[in-house]
Amino acid sequence: MTFRDTIAAIATPPGIGGVGLIRVSGPAAEGIARRLFSPTPPGNFLSHHLYHGNIIDPTTGAILDEVLVAFLKEPRSYTGEDTLEINCHGGPLVLRTVLEEVLRAGARPAGRGEFTKRAFLNDRLDLTQAEAVLDIIAAKTRLGLAAAIDCLSGKLSEPIAAIRSEIIDLLAGIEAAIDFSEEDGVGETPESSHSQIQHIIDRIASLTATYRQGRIYREGIGVVIAGRPNVGKSSLLNRLLGEKRAIVTPVPGTTRDFIEETVDIGGIPVRLTDTAGLRPPENAIEREGVDLVWERLKTADAVLVLLDGSADLTADDRELLVKMISKPMLPVLNKSDLPPRLDEESLRGLLPEGTPPAIRISAKYGDGLDRLTAALRDLVLATPAEGASEAMIGHLHQKTALEKAAAGLVRARDGLQGGLPPELVALEVREALDAIGEITGRTTPEDVLDRIFANFCIGK
Numbered sequence: 001m002t003f004r005d006t007i008a009a010i011a012t013p014p015g016i017g018g019v020g021l022i023r024v025s026g027p028a029a030e031g032i033a034r035r036l037f038s039p040t041p042p043g044n045f046l047s048h049h050l051y052h053g054n055i056i057d058p059t060t061g062a063i064l065d066e067v068l069v070a071f072l073k074e075p076r077s078y079t080g081e082d083t084l085e086i087n088c089h090g091g092p093l094v095l096r097t098v099l100e101e102v103l104r105a106g107a108r109p110a111g112r113g114e115f116t117k118r119a120f121l122n123d124r125l126d127l128t129q130a131e132a133v134l135d136i137i138a139a140k141t142r143l144g145l146a147a148a149i150d151c152l153s154g155k156l157s158e159p160i161a162a163i164r165s166e167i168i169d170l171l172a173g174i175e176a177a178i179d180f181s182e183e184d185g186v187g188e189t190p191e192s193s194h195s196q197i198q199h200i201i202d203r204i205a206s207l208t209a210t211y212r213q214g215r216i217y218r219e220g221i222g223v224v225i226a227g228r229p230n231v232g233k234s235s236l237l238n239r240l241l242g243e244k245r246a247i248v249t250p251v252p253g254t255t256r257d258f259i260e261e262t263v264d265i266g267g268i269p270v271r272l273t274d275t276a277g278l279r280p281p282e283n284a285i286e287r288e289g290v291d292l293v294w295e296r297l298k299t300a301d302a303v304l305v306l307l308d309g310s311a312d313l314t315a316d317d318r319e320l321l322v323k324m325i326s327k328p329m330l331p332v333l334n335k336s337d338l339p340p341r342l343d344e345e346s347l348r349g350l351l352p353e354g355t356p357p358a359i360r361i362s363a364k365y366g367d368g369l370d371r372l373t374a375a376l377r378d379l380v381l382a383t384p385a386e387g388a389s390e391a392m393i394g395h396l397h398q399k400t401a402l403e404k405a406a407a408g409l410v411r412a413r414d415g416l417q418g419g420l421p422p423e424l425v426a427l428e429v430r431e432a433l434d435a436i437g438e439i440t441g442r443t444t445p446e447d448v449l450d451r452i453f454a455n456f457c458i459g460k
């Protein structure tokens with residue numbers, strides 16, 4: 001695809017910095033450079049070289065900034081188009097001034113993500129890679145970043161391409177049978193089609209199953225710390241954060257609002273919420289607080305149920321444990337520095353099967369924190385700590401597309417078994433093929449593309 005217009009934007013974030021980058025892409029880029037840039041010393045202006053010089057106001061001859069400029073001749077550039085990169089001094093006014101001159105010289109302001117969109121439309125990246133660019137920028141933890149970088153280098157494109165080519169093979173087999181039936185009057189889909197379809201369905205299913213993990217790497221998870229007053233919830237939040245964020249006092253009912261902070265736990269961004277202590281409320285303010293906690297617990301990805309290991313289980317503890325029975329839950333016994341009292345046998349009897357064993361910690365002194373974070377990680381990911389070695393999907397529209405593809409293939413498989421004419425089976429398979437294409441961008445509807453690129457910043 002070739003665009004006739006040329007886009008320009010400041011690619012560095014607003015504010016003051018050492019350097020600010022103005023990026024220009026499109027057919028006018030070279031002309032803009034020749035008009036505004038004066039290299040020192042004057043001479044050649046070759047592609048893929050970095051030149052020092054000045055940006056000059058062509059009408060007055062005034063120097064607007066001293067810069068480093070690179071011109072990248074298409075197709076060897078991010079967008080696949082002629083691209084100009086002007087490294088200015090990193091101040092808002094100087095960048096605005098140079099950008100305005102670039103716009104006067106024949107560019108128009110770029111929209112959000114428009115450079116990456118052009119890269120995608122010019123086949124420099126497929127859609128999984130374009131989205132990986134966004135994920136790299138937005139990454140909150142090392143693991144999330146590593147997953148996004150893998151994706152940019154094609155780790156997701158590969159299995160998608162493999163599934164696609166298997167569907168194409170399948171379709172070829174079925175269409176051959178259609179041709180055959182037209183010639184001889186008997187439609188016979190090959191025996192192998194059934195197992196072939198099943199194999200593709202299985203592959204799609206295992207890729208779909210990575211969504212939970214991929215989303216967690218990308219967006220993180222919400223973990224609520226819950227427990228009755230004074231068990232040490234705020235102390236634990238502060239401990240995990242490494243700073244005094246929540247007020248800790250021996251007075252029960254100190255925390256009333258939610259306190260939410262994101263921490264990196266074993267590479268996963270975890271939004272931790274400290275909550276008001278759960279007990280029968282003593283006044284209207286406390287009632288509000290407690291009601292909100294129950295609401296919040298419903299939407300949490302996982303709940304850290306904090307108990308006081310130095311005290312007997314209370315009715316409030318039991319109520320919380322019973323209500324959390326269907327949630328991913330980690331029981332934690334705090335105050336391990338004090339003599340233990342809580343009867344772990346009776347606790348175990350209250351926990352549903354599959355709940356990880358309770359972990360003893362001291363929020364006050366920091367004991368057992370490593371075991372706690374490891375257990376939390378295992379609870380939400382259920383995978384080895386090294387991170388993912390397989391391709392992962394992390395975006396909802398990818399999951400939806402895979403499910404659509406699988407549904408088409410299931411209908412094709414059942415149709416084959418039920419004696420559906422091969423023409424109709426082929427139709428279902430085609431639908432699956434289109435759904436797969438939505439992930440790499442081959443068949444993605446325009447509105448979905450627009451939505452994806454609208455998440456980018458200007459200049460990317």
Ligand SMILES: Nc1nc2c(ncn2[C@@H]2O[C@H](COP(=O)(O)OP(=O)(O)O)[C@@H](O)[C@H]2O)c(=O)[nH]1
Binds near residue numbers: 229335363365
């Ligand atoms: N001995 C001991 N005291 C703790 C520990 N964690 C918290 N506390 C104390 O328990 C009281 C209540 O703590 P806080 O974090 O406010 O509990 P919250 O009401 O659940 O948020 C404070 O006096 C804390 O110092 C611990 O591990 N050991």
Ligand SMILES: [Mg+2]
Binds near residue numbers: 274275
């Ligand atoms: Mg508190």
